[in-house]
Amino acid sequence: MAQSREQIVEMSEVFMAVLLIGLLPALLIAGLAGWGVARRARRRINAIQATLHTLAGGTLSARVIGVDGRGDDLSGIGQDVNHMAHAQETLVSSMRQISSDIAHDLKTPIQRVALVLDRVMNKTVLTDGQEELLIGALDETDRIVRTFQSLLQLAQIEGGAVRDRLQAVDLTDVARDIIDFLEVEADDRGFALTLEAADGETVVRGDRQLLSQMISNLVQNAITHVPGGGPIVVRVTQDRGRAVLTVSDRGPGIPASEREKVLRRLYRLEQSRTTEGNGLGLSLVAAICELHDAVLTLEDNAPGLMVRIVFPDWSQS
Numbered sequence: 001m002a003q004s005r006e007q008i009v010e011m012s013e014v015f016m017a018v019l020l021i022g023l024l025p026a027l028l029i030a031g032l033a034g035w036g037v038a039r040r041a042r043r044r045i046n047a048i049q050a051t052l053h054t055l056a057g058g059t060l061s062a063r064v065i066g067v068d069g070r071g072d073d074l075s076g077i078g079q080d081v082n083h084m085a086h087a088q089e090t091l092v093s094s095m096r097q098i099s100s101d102i103a104h105d106l107k108t109p110i111q112r113v114a115l116v117l118d119r120v121m122n123k124t125v126l127t128d129g130q131e132e133l134l135i136g137a138l139d140e141t142d143r144i145v146r147t148f149q150s151l152l153q154l155a156q157i158e159g160g161a162v163r164d165r166l167q168a169v170d171l172t173d174v175a176r177d178i179i180d181f182l183e184v185e186a187d188d189r190g191f192a193l194t195l196e197a198a199d200g201e202t203v204v205r206g207d208r209q210l211l212s213q214m215i216s217n218l219v220q221n222a223i224t225h226v227p228g229g230g231p232i233v234v235r236v237t238q239d240r241g242r243a244v245l246t247v248s249d250r251g252p253g254i255p256a257s258e259r260e261k262v263l264r265r266l267y268r269l270e271q272s273r274t275t276e277g278n279g280l281g282l283s284l285v286a287a288i289c290e291l292h293d294a295v296l297t298l299e300d301n302a303p304g305l306m307v308r309i310v311f312p313d314w315s316q317s
Helices: 006-056 073-123 128-158 171-188 208-225 281-291
Strands: 167-170 191-197 203-206 230-239 242-248 295-300 305-310
Touching: 006 073, 073 128, 128 281, 167 171, 171 191, 171 203, 171 208, 171 230, 171 242, 191 208, 203 208, 208 230, 208 242, 208 281, 208 305, 281 295
Parallel strands: 191 230
Antiparallel strands: 167 203, 230 242, 242 305, 295 305
């Protein structure tokens, strides 16, 4: 007995049609929904990564936006990042405040100690050994006072208290004044201090006093840490509307692994511990650059160190 397969074929065609009509739209909808969810998740992951990158760069005020009040996993990660950033910002702010308070509270008593030592030295008959000890004590108290003064100034700059003093300043003119002031000292210590500047004005938006201190610190840093003298070149140029300041020497330089560390407070290289200084010179330079929205980099001068500072375009300020 033979039976026709026509009904089975028709049934299979019906099932195939139902499958195609029902499955393909479902797959399409699911694919579009998945693509939308993945795209949204990628945006939020990118936001978290960007915030972490900004935090790693030192901007502790960065936060992941749009995660508060949400209960999904990525929002939870973003909230944890924000909590961590807030705790770190609070801790760093507290440490800065403590160092500022200590410097402020101890500066006056130490100045009084220095005054007493000076009176003892000038109004008392001393032996050679006693006079030498007093001179050493005066030098040490003077160094401590300078350190505290630098800490206080660093706290003031980082707090943005001087931001309202920023105005148009000719960077070339500032550099020329510093060269004239330090040229004799540099020459006495075996350094040839020179200025190379572009023609015309090199205008930046800044505070003249702080810019003067920044250049002075860089030159003094080279004079202090480069043994045997040599050339120190201060160069002011223009690059696509941006003022660029470089200070270069021919000393031992700074290893690439140490260049970020020397910008920290009180950090000193091993070979610099026997020289004068308090480890705050480059920290002040970094703080002044941040106040002026300038980019600071330490580069190899082959041999020596080149400090490059690029200021934002004045015409866009």
